[in-house]
Amino acid sequence: MASNKNQISERKKDHIDLCLSQDVNYNKTNGFEKYDFEHNAITEINFNSIDLSTTFFNRNINYPFLISCMTGGTEKADNINAQLAAAAEELNIPVGVGSQREFLESNSKNKSYTAVKSFAPNVPRLSNIGAAQVAVLKSADPIIKIIDQIEAAALVIHVNPLQELIQDEGQPSFKGLLKNIEMICGKIEFPVIVKEVGTGISKIAASKLLDAGIRGIDVAGSGGTSWSAVEMLRNNCSDTYFWNWGLPTSYCLRTVSELKEQREFLLVSSGGVNTADEIAKSIALGADIAASAKMLLRVLNEKGLDGVIELIQSLFEDVKKIMYLTGCSSVKELNKLKLIKKEDLY
Numbered sequence: 053m054a055s056n057k058n059q060i061s062e063r064k065k066d067h068i069d070l071c072l073s074q075d076v077n078y079n080k081t082n083g084f085e086k087y088d089f090e091h092n093a094i095t096e097i098n099f100n101s102i103d104l105s106t107t108f109f110n111r112n113i114n115y116p117f118l119i120s121c122m123t124g125g126t127e128k129a130d131n132i133n134a135q136l137a138a139a140a141e142e143l144n145i146p147v148g149v150g151s152q153r154e155f156l157e158s159n160s161k162n163k164s165y166t167a168v169k170s171f172a173p174n175v176p177r178l179s180n181i182g183a184a185q186v187a188v189l190k191s192a193d194p195i196i197k198i199i200d201q202i203e204a205a206a207l208v209i210h211v212n213p214l215q216e217l218i219q220d221e222g223q224p225s226f227k228g229l230l231k232n233i234e235m236i237c238g239k240i241e242f243p244v245i246v247k248e249v250g251t252g253i254s255k256i257a258a259s260k261l262l263d264a265g266i267r268g269i270d271v272a273g274s275g276g277t278s279w280s281a282v283e284m285l286r287n288n289c290s291d292t293y294f295w296n297w298g299l300p301t302s303y304c305l306r307t308v309s310e311l312k313e314q315r316e317f318l319l320v321s322s323g324g325v326n327t328a329d330e331i332a333k334s335i336a337l338g339a340d341i342a343a344s345a346k347m348l349l350r351v352l353n354e355k356g357l358d359g360v361i362e363l364i365q366s367l368f369e370d371v372k373k374i375m376y377l378t379g380c381s382s383v384k385e386l387n388k389l390k391l392i393k394k395e396d397l398y
């Protein structure tokens with residue numbers, strides 16, 4: 053168990069180092085540049101009254117934005133998670149932790165997870181575990197344990213088949229996953245969100261997950277961080293075919309949001325969502341909330357806690373400008389806005 057613990061901790065350190073030092077982005081876009089906003093020349097919105105607040109599973113939050121699940125279980129993550137949590141608390145937005153597998157398997161008292169509880173006591177915190185671990189569960193007890201560890205408001209299960217496939221020590225076998233997701237949804241009182249890690253969730257997959265009882269989907273589409281790229285750099289793989297594998301974020305949103313006609317669920321947009329333009333287009337394409345990962349890690353590394361807070365605030369000042377120019381006074385109205393496909397403009 054000790055070597056497994058060290059292996060997980062080393063891997064997490066590699067992930068942080070590579071995401072900070074290397075170009076691990078997709079060589080294709082998340083597709084938002086294919087859309088434009090319809091300018092509203094007769095907007096009657098008062099810019100200063102635009103309301104960016106929304107709800108996250110009945111909790112009021114200040115912006116439709118969350119700090120995506122990233123890290124934990126390595127010393128290097130202690131400070132990262134404490135600062136991301138402090139940013140979330142200051143901004144009153146949700147924050148996720150990285151996979152809690154290390155805690156589950158070794159019972160370690162690693163501070164990186166509990167730091168999130170200490171530094172973000174008043175905002176929704178998200179627990180995180182991988183599909184490979186969920187697929188082999190015999191009961192929901194381990195899930196309750198990780199939720200308790202950070203007193204989470206929701207559980208995030210990450211599905212990452214491509215990453216497991218490329219990772220040298222990966223476990224590309226999720227047999228039993230859907231059945232166990234259904235079991236967890238039936239046993240715990242907290243909402244379950246399923247997210248990808250950058251390869252996207254299709255409408256068919258989303259539909260099956262909703263049938264199993266989940267209440268949120270984070271499409272985590274392609275166009276941002278490529279996790280096959282990260283794993284390829286870790287194992288010096290020269291065949292880069294899978295570097296760009298995946299469904300673009302905007303495509304996932306457009307198709308998965310069609311399911312909202314029949315059912316209610318929280319739709320999260322992530323996967324290279326790094327600008328005000330991408331956040332606002334995400335919401336117009338059906339997302340309830342946007343999320344970012346690597347960009348925030350990099351800003352934290354370069355500019356510290358204040359840099360992260362200022363970045364998110366300035367992104368939303370620009371989202372407000374977009375809302376003003378498109379005649380939207382609330383997130384709900386932005387959610388109903390129709391985007392123009394650029395091919396129809398010229």
Ligand SMILES: Cc1cc2nc3c(=O)[nH]c(=O)nc-3n(C[C@H](O)[C@H](O)[C@H](O)COP(=O)(O)O)c2cc1C
Pocket residue numbers: 067068071120121122123149150151180208209210247248249250272275276277322323324325343344345346347349
């Ligand atoms: C350093 C780092 C570690 C990550 N670890 C996890 C993790 O443990 N669990 C998870 O669900 N996603 C993890 N992710 C994936 C992100 O949550 C996100 O889905 C992905 O990076 C795509 O978003 P981005 O383009 O904004 O980076 C991690 C991301 C980063 C940058």
